[in-house]
Amino acid sequence: MKSLLKYIKDYKKESILAPLFKMLEASFELMVPLVMASIIDRGIAHNDTVQIIKMGLILVLLAAVGLISAVTAQYFSAKAAVGFATKLRSALFAHIQSLSYTELDTIGTSTLITRMTSDVNQLQNGVNLTLRLLLRSPFIVFGAMIMAFTVDVKAALIFVVAIPLLSIVVFGIMIASIPLYKKVQTALDKILGRTRENLAGARVIRAFCNEESETTNFEQENEMLLNTQVFVGKISAAMNPVTYIIINIALVVLLWTGAVRVDSGIITQGEVVALVNYMSQILVELVKMANLIIQLTKALACAKRVESIFAITSSMSGGTLEKNDINVINEEIDEGNAAVIFDHVSLTYKGGGGESLTDIDFVIQKGETIGIIGGTGSGKTSVVNLIPRFYDATKGRVIVDGFPVRDYEISALREKIGVVPQKAVLFKGTIRENLLWGNENASNEDIEDALRISQAKEFVDTKDGRLDFMIAQGGKNLSGGQKQRLTIARAIVRRPQILILDDSASALDFATDAKLRAAIKGMKNDMTVIIVSQRASSIQYADKIVVMDDGAVAGIGTHEELLAGNQIYQEIYYSQFPDRKAKAVN
Numbered sequence: 001m002k003s004l005l006k007y008i009k010d011y012k013k014e015s016i017l018a019p020l021f022k023m024l025e026a027s028f029e030l031m032v033p034l035v036m037a038s039i040i041d042r043g044i045a046h047n048d049t050v051q052i053i054k055m056g057l058i059l060v061l062l063a064a065v066g067l068i069s070a071v072t073a074q075y076f077s078a079k080a081a082v083g084f085a086t087k088l089r090s091a092l093f094a095h096i097q098s099l100s101y102t103e104l105d106t107i108g109t110s111t112l113i114t115r116m117t118s119d120v121n122q123l124q125n126g127v128n129l130t131l132r133l134l135l136r137s138p139f140i141v142f143g144a145m146i147m148a149f150t151v152d153v154k155a156a157l158i159f160v161v162a163i164p165l166l167s168i169v170v171f172g173i174m175i176a177s178i179p180l181y182k183k184v185q186t187a188l189d190k191i192l193g194r195t196r197e198n199l200a201g202a203r204v205i206r207a208f209c210n211e212e213s214e215t216t217n218f219e220q221e222n223e224m225l226l227n228t229q230v231f232v233g234k235i236s237a238a239m240n241p242v243t244y245i246i247i248n249i250a251l252v253v254l255l256w257t258g259a260v261r262v263d264s265g266i267i268t269q270g271e272v273v274a275l276v277n278y279m280s281q282i283l284v285e286l287v288k289m290a291n292l293i294i295q296l297t298k299a300l301a302c303a304k305r306v307e308s309i310f311a312i313t314s315s316m317s318g319g320t321l322e323k324n325d326i327n328v329i330n331e332e333i334d335e336g337n338a339a340v341i342f343d344h345v346s347l348t349y350k351g352g353g354g355e356s357l358t359d360i361d362f363v364i365q366k367g368e369t370i371g372i373i374g375g376t377g378s379g380k381t382s383v384v385n386l387i388p389r390f391y392d393a394t395k396g397r398v399i400v401d402g403f404p405v406r407d408y409e410i411s412a413l414r415e416k417i418g419v420v421p422q423k424a425v426l427f428k429g430t431i432r433e434n435l436l437w438g439n440e441n442a443s444n445e446d447i448e449d450a451l452r453i454s455q456a457k458e459f460v461d462t463k464d465g466r467l468d469f470m471i472a473q474g475g476k477n478l479s480g481g482q483k484q485r486l487t488i489a490r491a492i493v494r495r496p497q498i499l500i501l502d503d504s505a506s507a508l509d510f511a512t513d514a515k516l517r518a519a520i521k522g523m524k525n526d527m528t529v530i531i532v533s534q535r536a537s538s539i540q541y542a543d544k545i546v547v548m549d550d551g552a553v554a555g556i557g558t559h560e561e562l563l564a565g566n567q568i569y570q571e572i573y574y575s576q577f578p579d580r581k582a583k584a585v586n
Contacts (some may be wrong), residue, residue, distance in 0.1 A: 003310065004303055007087040008127065014080035018131040021073035026136050028066045030143045033277035035059055037151075040270030077131035085124035092116060092309060100314045101390045102350045107312070110193030115309050118188060119302035126299025129292050137289040144278040144285075151271045151278075155257050159282070162250040166243055166286050173239050174293045180232035181301040187225040194218050239290040247283040254279055315350075315392070339401065339498060339528040340364040340387055346395035347382055356382050357551045360396070364544075366497075369521065369529040371539025373572060374548030380532045381422060383548065384500045387530075388417045400498070418496030420504035424483035426475035431460060432467040434486060438493035446493055453519040454489035455512050456482070480507035488516070492523075502532045513538055536573040545569070 008015060035055050043052035096104075096112055104112075141163060148156035198205065198214055205214055258272035340363070347357040357379050364370050372380045385391050386398045389405050397404045405413055418438065426434050435447050442450075447467065451457040459482055463469035475483040484507050491499060499520070505513045517538065520529055531539050539545055540559040547555040547562060547569045555566035562569040 003307055004088060004123070007091060008080060008084040010087070011080040011083045014076040014083075015131060018073045018076035018080060019135045021069045021076065022132055022136040023139055025066045025069035025073065026139050026143065028062045028069070029140065029281065030147055031062060032059065033147070033274035033281075035062070036277060037268070037270035037274040040273055041268045042270075045269075073132060077128050080131060081124050081128035084127050085120050088123065088306070089116060089120050092120070092306065095310055098314055099312065100392075101385075102315050103312055106350060107309070108189075108193065110196050111189050112309070113196070114185070114189050114192050115306055119185065119306050122295075122298050122302040123306065126296055126302075129295050133288055133292045137285040137292065140285040141282050141289075144281050148275055148278050151274055152261065152267050155254060155261065155267070155275055158250050158254050158257065159279070162246060162279075163282070165246050166282075169242050169246070170239060170286065170290055170293055173235060173290075174297055177232050177235050177294070178297050178301060180228065180235070181298050182304075184225070184228050184232060185301060185305060187221070187228050190221050191218075191225055194221055236294050239294070240287060243286050243290060244283070247279065247286070251276065251279055337365050338363050338399070339366040339368070340530075341399035342383070342386075342396070343399060344396040345386060345393045345398055347379075347386065347391060348394045349391070355394075355551060357386075357393075360553055362546060362553060362556055364528060364530065366528055367526045368543045369531065369541075371542035371545040372530065372532045372548060373534065373536065373539055373545060373569070374554070375572070376534070377550075378548040379551040380548050381502055382551070383546075384419075384502055384530055384532055387498065387500065388414050388419055415494075416497045418491035418494045418499045420484075420487050420491045420499075420501050422503045422506075424475065424480070424487045424504070424507075426471050426478070426483055426486060428471060428473040430465075430468050430470055431463070431486065434471060435467075435490050435493050438490040439495070442493045446495075447489075450489040450492040453492050453516075453523065454485045455508075455516050455519065456485035456489050459485075481509075481512070484508060485512075485516075492520075496527065498528045498530065500530045500532070503534065505533070505538060506535075510537060517541070534572075536569075536576050540573075547572075 035058055039052055039055045042048055043055060093116065096116075099107075145156065145159040145163060148159050194217065198218065205211055254275055255272070258267065258275060261267045262269055262272055342360045342362050345357060345360040346355050348355050360383060372383060374380050382391070386393055387400065387405070389398075389408075389410060392406070397406070399405070400408070400413065400416065427437070432447065435450065436442060438450075439446065444467075448457070451460055460466055460469070471478065475486070478486070484504055488501065488504055491501075505516060508516065513535070514537075517531075520527075531542060533539050536559075543558075544556060545559060545562055546553060547566055549568050554568045555562055557566070563573060
């Protein structure tokens with residue numbers, strides 16, 4: 001929790017004023033029983049109307065000042081708590097954005113969402129209640145006990161016995177419930193993960209008629225969460241009745257002692273009422289403190305979970321080579337005209353049993369169009385993910401424009417590269433806003449040119465408002481082919497030096513795919529294009545084709561060369577064009 005307190009440093013004034021005003025309110029509240037005692041002993045006992053009115057006005061004044069103090073304290077505490085949560089959430093989001101794919105894959109999306117939402121909200125509530133009650137409640141409890149001693153020492157000894165007993169109950173329940181609240185949050189993670197998977201894969205679930213099975217699994221995990229919450233809830237719920245029992249026993253003893261001492265003439269009836277009021281104040285404050293401790297228990301559990309995310313550092317550190325740094329000279333590398341060099345590269349994913357890529361070694365020249373083909377799981381995407389440093393090679397090195405990618409400042413490296421991933425991802429907003437992700441300074445002419453090259457112009461022209469057409473979250477109101485073409489346009493708007501198309505035309509028909517490739521090849525710049533595809537037709541006209549098999553390079557050459565002498569390429573090509581195999585045999 002200590003490491004998170006820095007996010008409240010901009011609210012020091014509010015964090016100090018909130019408890020101070022609460023203490024002021026508490027001070028006035030402690031005076032109320034003495035005023036009531038005065039009304040009873042002097043006003044009512046002597047039939048003194050003036051005294052009753054005078055003390056009544058003092059009660060009204062104390063109530064008014066207490067109310068103003070309470071509202072002011074609430075304002076400052078709410079401002080500090082909300083500000084703290086806002087800064088913490090922003091810092092957490094920024095930290096998550098700094099993590100590499102390796103850490104994001106390990107942590108999991110559902111866990112990160114829970115940390116950003118539920119856990120931060122619990123911390124916000126914890127800070128709010130802490131500022132308002134953490135000092136006030138103990139102040140009232142011990143203040144009431146001290147005030148009781150000023151009334152009658154013997155009767156006040158009852159407070160000395162009751163308060164420690166209450167403290168044992170409160171803190172005992174807190175110690176027992178802290179680990180259970182951690183289990184509740186962990187179970188909530190699982191529920192969120194299950195919910196996210198089901199919502200994202202609703203079509204797949206229905207296609208395989210698996211609704212009942214998924215519903216059963218969800219109900220089981222939900223039942224587990226329910227049982228954990230009920231169990232910890234029972235423990236926490238025991239706090240109030242146990243504290244009431246102790247307080248009420250103390251009240252009975254106090255009334256008995258007070259009656260005896262009034263009968264003996266040692267204290268007055270008003271002083272007995274004051275002592276009872278102080279005991280009642282202690283009861284109310286301990287109930288508040290109990291609820292505060294329950295909330296603080298949850299907040300502390302959530303704080304540790306949030307801290308665990310901050311404790312994770314990216315395994316990928318940025319270099320020092322910036323965008324316009326032209327003075328850096330690396331004499332070890334003879335780059336020639338190479339855009340990308342894979343220098344005996346291997347890759348093992350975190351937690352992976354073995355290497356996903358083994359000894360990848362080839363060169364991509366500037367301006368070349370390279371095709372990468374292979375069966376499912378052969379490592380095609382893993383190879384291109386190393387270029388923009390989505391993952392780091394575990395052996396060897398990847399070199400871009402003459403410098404190892406590890407030497408680049410990450411943003412400077414990625415500004416050179418346009419990536420169209422396998423899964424077409426669009427964001428809620430207009431078509432224009434989505435395309436400007438590629439280049440926020442792109443002109444209308446740049447956008448229109450990107451739409452034309454990506455073959456997206458034909459369907460964008462049919463949309464209401466064209467570039468101002470609103471895309472739903474995830475592009476749900478577009479077809480698969482339309483989403484792919486817009487993601488390609490988004491990458492082209494960037495005008496990158498290296499364009500990576502990672503199986504990004506799988507939803508396009510052959511004619512549109514051919515037009516797309518022709519348009520990209522006709523672009524008026526020396527752009528290096530890397531096309532990852534399972535379609536032989538998509539890469540057969542590339543300057544060079546890399547054939548992948550089980551994480552290794554199985555062959556490099558032109559379409560004709562590979563078709564003549566590479567068995568794996570032959571199997572892929574002829575499986576897609578069986579009629580040509582028959583002609584080749586004949």
